[in-house]
Amino acid sequence: MKLLRRGSSDESDSPDASSSGSADVAASEVTPAQSGTPVPGSKETSGKGRPTPKRREAEARRRGPVAPAPMTAKEARERKKAARKSMSKDERKTQAAERRAAASERRSRMLAGEEKFLLPRDRGPVRAYVRDLVDSRRNLVGMFMPLALVLIATMFLGPVIQQYVTLAMFVMMLLMVIEGIYLGRMINKKVRARYPDSTEGGFGLGWYAFVRASQIRKLRAPLPRVKPGDAV
Template identity: 55%
Template sequence: MPWQRSADDADDTVTAVDAAGTEPTRKSGYTEGKGRPTPKRRDTEKKRGPVAPPPMTRAEARTRRKEMRETMSKEERREARDKQRDLRNEVRDRRLAGEEAYLLPKDQGPVRRYARNIVDSRRNFAGLFTPIALVFIVLVYGLPRYSALVSLALLVFVVMVVIDCVYVGRLVNKRAAQRYPESTDGGFKLGWYAASRTLQMRRLRVPKPQVERGEAV
């Protein structure tokens, strides 16, 4: 009949549809290619947003430094070491000079500076503790016959050192309270800070003394 289509017409229609761009039937396990190579994992990680947080432990810091050494050339590592050494030397020199920005937290502040000046302006008996204690230790082993007398002398010396430290701590607290009445830095902490500096030999103190012995503070 005129309104019915023959089998040949149906085949021509299917062929025309396929030629027009209809996707052929694919197998269930088929995956179409992306048309570009798969990026490497390290390249993908470099493009990620935030940077990794700072290391929380020493082991993690060592691991990161090791990774940096592996990625840097020999010349770059040498240059980095030179810069770090120069920076450490500069910080040490400025800290010894007493520059406030480079001091440790325990040394910062006008009260702590004033306490250091008081200690450094005195001739402290406690400053002889380290060398004299070494002499006593040598005498104990070198003169076993007189070890009892040496031990007694050492005990007397230690008592005198403790008395000197207590006196310096109280002196510093008293004068700091007069000079800085509104400061909260005082009491045992300030006294201990002054006493610990008194025990150090003058040439080994950090920061270095800014006043001479006998100078008015």
Template identity: 55%
Template sequence: MKLPWKSDATSTDDTVDDAQTTDDASTDEARVELGKAKATPGKGRPTPKRREAENKRRGPVSPPPTTRAEARARKKALKSTMSKDERKQVSAKRREARLEQREKMMSGDEKYLMPRDKGPARRLTRDIVDSRRNFAGLFMPFAVFLIVAIMIPQLAVIANLVLLVFVVFMAIDSYILGRIVNRRVRERHPDTQESRFRLGWYAFTRAMQLRMMRAPKPLVKPGDKV
């Protein structure tokens, strides 16, 4: 409705202003709706670490084999998926790893020793045995000589007597060795849980072996003080 005191120019300006206001409000509402549409919804959980994501991509790790047959089956299946060159490389790496482990075991590295050789008490026992000239160390070469002698009828009786005497002397020397080992181990490692019999038997079995065949290798020479 046109009022008498308003001119046509004023009415036109008001209409333009109302139209611009309506357009601005519509533009603002459109921007708000567009922002809501582009907003990324929350995951509702923390972002996984890189290692966890890699593990998920790789899939679950199969449990270790429980039997030798299962281990052989897995090894065979793995070989079937590898080329000849790849199998040679894997075999060479395994061989190198075994040789390295054996060298470290023979040198007395505690990490690579067998369970029966581990511990400071066992190490001291080996050093005591290796520092002595044990009578039991002659058993293997002497046994070969006696076997040959027994085959000769004229020497059979004498060989049996010599064998009996040798066994008696070996038993006496082994008994002395066991007492020495237990006394020194108790002096230097009083908190050891090793029994006297087990230490004595361990010393005897090592003394029975030739020096070049002992494992781990001797770290002391005969006559050295331990």
């Protein structure tokens, strides 16, 4: 009996048994993060220790900080001058040629009547219809500018001629006012008949028609799509 008790006490008091027990407890307390093993579902990666940056962030880091937009026209001009100084002479010529080509293309498309390149005042089917109405008829106000230049040139011939020229200019202005009123009413009436749901009309639309009618036909923009006398 004494030998059995001694053996059991020796096993409990042996240093090997105590050390193995403490090692098992310590191993059970070590977390996967401390051991270096990646945990499934976590954003941590072994080696970098941070998530992989997105493509947009990487490109922004390569480009560097973007300068804020200019607050004033003076600041914009200064930036433009600085950019021109940083370019060579050939680069400036190439850039200028590209700007001229782009401007020429935009103007040609605007004159052709493409909706995307028109000015805001010329956009929409109603304005296109008004232009066709004006271009399909011969307007007296369209002859005002050429006749006015001729009359002004003849004013230097003598005082008697100046009186006749002044009277003729007053008559022309009166006829322009009468035709402008008639043209505005006619345009508004036809627009209401063609586009009853349109919100455009009144003095603004009549003035738009009068201004186009007062221009020389070849200088109108967009260019006329119809000839005088054509049905619209």
